[in-house]
Amino acid sequence: MIAPRPLLRVPPFPGARVNDVAVRGRGGAQASPAACVRALRQHRVGGSFWAAQPALDPDRRLVARPASAVQAEAMLERARAEKTEHKLLFWLPAALSWRPTRSSVPCVNDPCDPWHMLAHAEMLWADAADEAMLIARIAGGAVTPFGAGPYAIGTAEALVARHVVAGLTYIDPFEGDESDALATIELLGGWRRLIDSNRAIGAAVGFARWKRETVEPLLWNGSDRVRFVPANPAILSELAPGESLAIWKARVPEAFLAAAEAAPNDLHEVEDGFIRSIGLGANCVPPLSVVVDPVGVHYDPSRPSALENLLEHATFDAATRDQAARLRVAIRLSGLSKYEIGSGALPRPGGARRHILVPGQVEDDRSVRAGGGTVAGNLDLLRRVRALNPDAFILYKPHPDVESGHRAGRIAEAETLSLADLIVRDAAMSQLLDMVDDVHVLTSLAGFEALLRDKPVTTHGVPFYAGWGLTEDLGDVPARRTRRRSVDDLIAAVLIAYPRYLDPLTLLPCSPEVLVRRLAGGARRQNEAIVSWRRLQGALRRTFSRIGATA
Known part of the structure; x- marks a missing residue:
């Protein structure tokens, strides 16, 4: 007689490489x-x-x-x-x-x-x-x-x-x-919650092909392959009542977005997670973490999001806060940040002066447009930081997508150095955060990463981590944000409860701890040919940009 299958089994996630537990x-x-x-x-x-x-x-x-x-x-x-x-x-x-x-x-x-x-x-x-x-x-x-x-x-x-x-x-x-x-x-319970949260998703739009392998397991509804479709308004009429549309808004035309927002079906907005990959999305390195938000999007302070609701209303038990504390230690020890990993202490180039890090951002990014307030880009941010801190040693780190040549936000070197003491290009964000005394941001995730390292953070825009009593906020923080939170509460919401993670080795949805270990160990999931081509494109753009600036 053939023995029955074990009761506890792995769901057949798309592409998964593990069959049995x-x-x-x-x-x-x-x-x-x-x-x-x-x-x-x-x-x-x-x-x-x-x-x-x-x-x-x-x-x-x-x-x-x-x-x-x-x-x-x-x-x-x-x-x-x-x-x-x-x-x-x-x-x-x-x-x-x-x-x-x-x-x-x-x-x-x-x-x-x-x-x-x-x-x-x-x-x-x-x-x-x-x-x-x-x-x-x-x-x-x-x-x-x-x-x-x-x-x-x-x-x-x-x-x-x-x-x-x-x-x-x-x-x-x-x-x-x-x-x-x-x-x-x-x-299995964690996988059940993930799958149940995806059951209403009828289609997914705005997902580049190079992202789909790592995103699909995180959107899978347990039965059917994720239906990735082009941003054609006809798809909206094909959704059944009660079905929702997973949408990467930055990748769809404005006309389609307006039609989708006017349609009766719910939108589940998808964005990169906060522990993403080793390598840039602009270089077509696929995300190993995403957020799926049926309420809004975390970086738009004009409306609530599922993350904001968690931070305002959720109660985290002692076990979750302990998990958050351990995760914070693991991230700090690994030297991990959103796109990269770094280790080793950096020297303080300004000696005894107070060192302030100012991370640049992609100026046309939706997070900057939504949460940047009255700050008119990276140069204006630097002006404001220098005005508030005339004697500080200011380090400016351009955004890696801007440095790679793919996105907007470049400042001429002479202009940058008229306000900052040093432009930092090669050091990892985690190393810089460990070295500096303070961090000033517009909406950059670097401010959140600085909080993980117990650094004082000043926000000039309104990032998702502003308004909870952990930062000095110069932007117009929504009155909705009334709860006072600890750093471990913030981690519990931002890194544990809100995102979804994929193990690059098994292609199974995983915990943040598993992904941190994988990235710290050098594991990656990317098409090297595409990534190399995008890096070459970026290098050519940088070259032409420099030629244009000196012409």
Whole structure:
């Protein structure tokens, strides 16, 4: 007899390179069966929990799950005899092609999320060897087993001890280390929340082809490949009621954006995450982290966002704050920033003078246009910082996308040095943040990274981290932001609760800690030919720009 598949399984994320988290054989680390039952009920994982969640008739709460056509006929006859046929709904395995004759009883075919089906059921009739029977007993639902099988009798705790804990070794899919059932349930629970948050996404627009491999697993709805489509207004009429559109707004025409915002379907705005990659998006290095915001976008202070709502309303428990504190240490020790990694202490070129870092930005970036307020670009930012700090040693670091030649925001060197003491091009952002005394930003993520390193930050625009009591704010911070937060609260929201991360090795969605370890170890995910070509394009643009400036 073939042993049944382990209950705890990896969803088939697009492109994923790991298939199993449980191996039959010797039992590995033992988790408490009672704790596992509680965790399974909380996270609703086990079986094909990622599968479709079909609409179900609210009057048909007697769910029948036959293993064969003979068993299906027996179930139908029993319902007729008990006069419950009007309540019956058949939930059929994918391999069973049976259909009821002389009956209007509806059928739903796998693949289906078993937890969705069982939440609908007031009673489950199922074969005693069917995984659905095991899940129903774990969930505490009313069941009637048909035939003989391993799940015919037993309490939830006893069945979990026998079929989930004993005789299985669990493996951490990211590190390959031995794990246990409880930790695996927690991991699957995170994947369940990710997949459930994507179920409404009907299409995705504005995603460059080179981004799709790493973004698709983070937008996958558990059933279908992500439908990447061109920014054609016709797609808006193809979305069903209740479906949403995932959109990378910077990559779509204004006319389409206006039509999408006027359409009845919700928009889920996608942007790079805050721990992105080693390498620039402008060089076509795909993101390993994104944010998906159904409320607004985090860098636009004119309207709320899911991140702002988290910071204003969420309560983080002690475990999450501890996780945030550990993550902060890991990031600092790794020398990681959004696009790069650096290590080693830098000398202080200004001696005993107070050192202030001013990070440049892409001047036509949506975050600058939305949150830059009255500051008229990088040169104006430098003027303001110098006016406030006439005696400081000011270091100006141009934005890497501007330096690469792909984006707007370049300042002539002579103009820069009339306000700044030093232009820093080669040092990593993390090294600079460790060396300087203060950081002045427009809306740059460098201000958030400085807070992770306990540096004083002055904001001249309105970035997402302004207004929570952690920064000196010179911009017009929205009155909505009233909560006072600690740095670890900020990390819990910004790096743990809000973004999504992809492991570049397994192509599985992962925790921020896994991605930090991967990037610190040099792991990358990019098409070297495309990246090299974009770097060459940038070098040519820089050359022509210098020629034009001196002509």
